């Protein structure tokens with residue numbers, strides 16, 4: 001049922017039509033013809049149900065965890081999710097589900113997977129010189145999703161299981177390889193087989209630029225940032241030689257594309273678009289967090305203490321403090337964050353860094369007081385809630401930790417860090433079966449199904465299991481075993 005299209009078309013050969021839409025769609029059908037998608041032979045016009053797409057997206061995200069480092073810092077996550085959602089609701093398909101996250105990799109990359117999972121590498125974030133540039137990349141990726149470009153992505157014969165497919169797709173987008181992809185897929189990628197390329201076509205890129213720019217403008221970001229950033233990306237390639245950034249492999253930037261984008265941007269009235277303070281603080285945090293040479297990074301921030309705008313000087317001070325905290329120079333960090341908190345009493349980043357300093361230096365009573373105060377001021381701030389939970393565990397207050405964790409919004413629940421904390425909480429509550437059970441969920445969400453199975457088996461060995469817990473454990477074990485079988489298929 002998967003028809004081949006000629007290889008000369010330089011398209012992904014077999015489409016699995018991964019994303020289907022929430023919008024069913026005459027104009028979609030037309031789109032498919034235009035980009036030479038093979039006929040999927042589905043009379044309903046949809047290629048995957050929304051449930052299947054959701055499952056595929058989740059498998060894709062789990063698979064990513066086993067291939068790359070996904071950011072776990074709640075403040076950074078909060079920033080990217082807020083920025084992404086602001087763009088998503090102003091996109092051409094505002095109801096589409098999206099999940100935004102940061103990948104801690106220096107390589108310049110951003111990608112969109114099935115189910116609306118959009119990742120941005122820390123390297124790309126640091127390369128942006130304005131928030132609108134970062135927004136333009138995300139808006140472009142959103143465009144690929146809403147225009148359903150991805151879903152000509154690939155697998156050899158429509159025989160691959162969803163986990164294998166998800167892992168393969170992840171590997172293609174990341175330019176990495178994973179054992180979970182399956183031998184055939186690895187060989188095909190190594191051979192540079194056309195079947196396994198996802199280079200978007202020129203038409204796809206133009207379309208994603210066009211709808212992306214509309215999204216950008218609707219969201220009050222600078223449309224001119226798009227050509228500016230793509231130009232910088234293209235110019236940067238001369239330093240990379242053979243190792244061009246993955247982003248440019250999957251999204252070829254050409255001179256004509258840049259000039260088209262620039263032409264379109266010029267139709268918008270010129271005005272100033274100041275960066276949000278959160279953007280600047282998040283960039284500083286990412287720079288400190290991902291740095292492999294703290295002394296160099298400290299110098300970078302120190303040299304900026306007396307440069308630029310008032311905001312930039314404050315951000316440099318914050319950066320110096322973060323590097324000191326990372327290097328466990330707690331006294332230095334304490335002084336800097338005290339000063340910043342006094343000068344900016346309404347800036348959660350600074351008060352949170354101050355609380356973190358007490359926590360990391362094991363001054364737990366000070367840390368607890370600082371987090372309590374933060375919770376009073378920002379009761380809905382989920383990043384602070386997660387930090388608070390960590391602190392409550394340190395001071396052995398698992399009941400309160402559990403209550404706080406449970407109050408997170410559904411979006412922030414069921415992530416690896418959520419499961420991990422829940423496992424810690426149950427361990428502190430002396431409930432080993434529950435602890436193993438949630439550790440199993442943590443491993444499963446992190447793409448390690450075999451570890452998940454092991455944890456369930458450990459949970460089943462716990463003494464005094466009641467009927468309710470036993471049946472949940474049995475159910476989860478069966479589920480993980482089925483998943484594992486799926487993952488093994490075609491490997």
Ligand SMILES: [Zn+2]
Nearest residue numbers: 200205208251
């Ligand atoms: Zn693109």
